[in-house]
Amino acid sequence: MAGVTLDTVRKIYAGNVEAVKGVSLGIEDGSFCVLVGPSGCGKSTLLRMIAGLETISGGEVKIGDRVVNQVEPADRDIAMVFQNYALYPHMSVYDNMAYGLRNRGTPKDEIEKRVKEAARILAIESFLGRKPRQLSGGQRQRVAMGRAIVRKPQVFLFDEPLSNLDAKLRVQMRVEIKRLQRALGVTSIYVTHDQVEAMTLSDKLVVMSGGQIEQVGTPAEVYRRPETRFVATFIGSPPMNILPGTVEGPGRVSVGGQSIAVTDMRDGLTPGSAIEVGLRPEDVQAGGTGTSSLSMDVDFVEELGATQLFHGKVAGAEFIVQASTGQLPADTRKLTLAVDPGNVHLFDPQTTKRLGRV
Amino acid sequence: MVENRPFAQFMAYLTLALGILVVAFPVYLAVMASTFDTATIINGNMPLVPGDQAAENYNRTLLYGGMHARQPVGGMMFNSMIMALGIAIGKILISILSAYAVVYFKFPFRKTAFWIIFITLMLPVEVRIYPTYKIVADLGLLDTYTGLIMPLIASATGTLLFRQFFMTIPDELLEASKIDGAGAFRFFKDTLLPLSMTTIAALFVIQFIYGWNQYLWPLLITTKSSMQTIVIGIKMMITTTDALTEWNVAMTTAVLAMLPPVLVVILMQRLFVKGLVETEK
Numbered sequence: 001m002a003g004v005t006l007d008t009v010r011k012i013y014a015g016n017v018e019a020v021k022g023v024s025l026g027i028e029d030g031s032f033c034v035l036v037g038p039s040g041c042g043k044s045t046l047l048r049m050i051a052g053l054e055t056i057s058g059g060e061v062k063i064g065d066r067v068v069n070q071v072e073p074a075d076r077d078i079a080m081v082f083q084n085y086a087l088y089p090h091m092s093v094y095d096n097m098a099y100g101l102r103n104r105g106t107p108k109d110e111i112e113k114r115v116k117e118a119a120r121i122l123a124i125e126s127f128l129g130r131k132p133r134q135l136s137g138g139q140r141q142r143v144a145m146g147r148a149i150v151r152k153p154q155v156f157l158f159d160e161p162l163s164n165l166d167a168k169l170r171v172q173m174r175v176e177i178k179r180l181q182r183a184l185g186v187t188s189i190y191v192t193h194d195q196v197e198a199m200t201l202s203d204k205l206v207v208m209s210g211g212q213i214e215q216v217g218t219p220a221e222v223y224r225r226p227e228t229r230f231v232a233t234f235i236g237s238p239p240m241n242i243l244p245g246t247v248e249g250p251g252r253v254s255v256g257g258q259s260i261a262v263t264d265m266r267d268g269l270t271p272g273s274a275i276e277v278g279l280r281p282e283d284v285q286a287g288g289t290g291t292s293s294l295s296m297d298v299d300f301v302e303e304l305g306a307t308q309l310f311h312g313k314v315a316g317a318e319f320i321v322q323a324s325t326g327q328l329p330a331d332t333r334k335l336t337l338a339v340d341p342g343n344v345h346l347f348d349p350q351t352t353k354r355l356g357r358v
Numbered sequence: 359m360v361e362n363r364p365f366a367q368f369m370a371y372l373t374l375a376l377g378i379l380v381v382a383f384p385v386y387l388a389v390m391a392s393t394f395d396t397a398t399i400i401n402g403n404m405p406l407v408p409g410d411q412a413a414e415n416y417n418r419t420l421l422y423g424g425m426h427a428r429q430p431v432g433g434m435m436f437n438s439m440i441m442a443l444g445i446a447i448g449k450i451l452i453s454i455l456s457a458y459a460v461v462y463f464k465f466p467f468r469k470t471a472f473w474i475i476f477i478t479l480m481l482p483v484e485v486r487i488y489p490t491y492k493i494v495a496d497l498g499l500l501d502t503y504t505g506l507i508m509p510l511i512a513s514a515t516g517t518l519l520f521r522q523f524f525m526t527i528p529d530e531l532l533e534a535s536k537i538d539g540a541g542a543f544r545f546f547k548d549t550l551l552p553l554s555m556t557t558i559a560a561l562f563v564i565q566f567i568y569g570w571n572q573y574l575w576p577l578l579i580t581t582k583s584s585m586q587t588i589v590i591g592i593k594m595m596i597t598t599t600d601a602l603t604e605w606n607v608a609m610t611t612a613v614l615a616m617l618p619p620v621l622v623v624i625l626m627q628r629l630f631v632k633g634l635v636e637t638e639k
Contacts, residue, residue, distance in 0.1 A: 074539035090553055
């Protein structure tokens, strides 16, 4: 086993397009690290550089203590699971899993032992003789993971492995990947654009945007204390509401003339200066009262079963509130929202950075 | 389309039947003609039912040839077979390798190399016949199988076909191979070649028939009668002088010339269909 260390890694494509702009990141041995971000944020490029499928334009990639910048993918001791599985269509499931070992000259009985073992773990023993096209999406996904497992690599790399599955299977495979990674204890790097996958799988969550890291932390840290407005609106569903406001004084801001208290607020902000106020839809109490509250005009309601989403406007800005079903009548037109001072996030309108306590 | 208009359907079938008749009738005549003796046909009555000379005609044609061109057609078929197989296999080998290079390797002037290959589409044998003949003659390859085969091997069609096919293979397959420790040759042998099987079969059929039907090139570079191909053989059976044309022998030769391409198509058709059914969604 080994950790992975990135030191100001850059990727510059022909035509001077900088896809990855100097990323530094340490991934501890045995941990599950998820890179998440919108399409084109450089997360896949970064993963492919770790795999050796893209050349590294600058910086250093280390697997364990070894700098692998110039090492061939096959010699990096990694295994990768691709989005479209990339199974060899003309080979049986068994051969798909055994191919990499054969190329390395692993003894036949050892190959058989490892393939059987991986098949048992993944419950694909009965498919070993089949061709990939005879398998369902979920089964193919398992074979792709089996191909990675038999190699016993230092690092697993996952490139959006679940995005080709239907919603139900995705949830199921997500749990399985997590369980498998726990059981094997292999350092894993997982790329996804799905923030739910990112939250549920990761020990270490890396949010990327525009070729740079926006924030690194545990899922709870990233969710509770987003460092930038981008992270705040990207992680969490429905996304965090951002309202324009002004600083009133220490621990108080005003939104559309309504004053609310804030716990996590930087000292020394000039009263009257503009500020962005972030509130998660699930963090405001609809219909509640308290010292700090906001009034909302409701436009329409979305039913999600257990919860309802009230869409409307607060101080002229779009706002969504999540409430338990039945808590409020569906024809509610005006809402008073109680705001817990501990749940208010403040951002600088210019730099979009968090204006919390230092 | 679900339609139930009996008259329209009848017309459609009638048209098809007429079409088949027009195409198949001459072939049928040739087969019939190969079962009579010379005298019957020369008389001018072309019989439409099989005669009793089939065994005699085929035996004589294969082993001895006609009265004027005393060259056994069996030998000609052998020559044609060597040439057609050589051209088909050679073309496949060369074009799959050049397509592999053009698609998967980055080298200077890669695009240029592809376009040069592409442009040769405009230069079939007939156009470059004089220089090609000169080179083959200077190399002393007249009247050899090498001389028959080599100039016809370079194939832009094949390269193009394989290139298009290779471009549909997802890059991830190459990347997975790389991670699995397969180098350029292993990827070609273990992944690309097995996946190309149906394309290879398609190309083989087309190129085998192309090679088998060559007329002008073998006519030019073969002088010995022992090197003649069957397509030239048919022509030689039909005398233009006042000598009697043995139509039965000529027709027998024609039928024999038809057989290998027909067999190749029939045998390879199964691979075609399999390939069509098996394509990944």
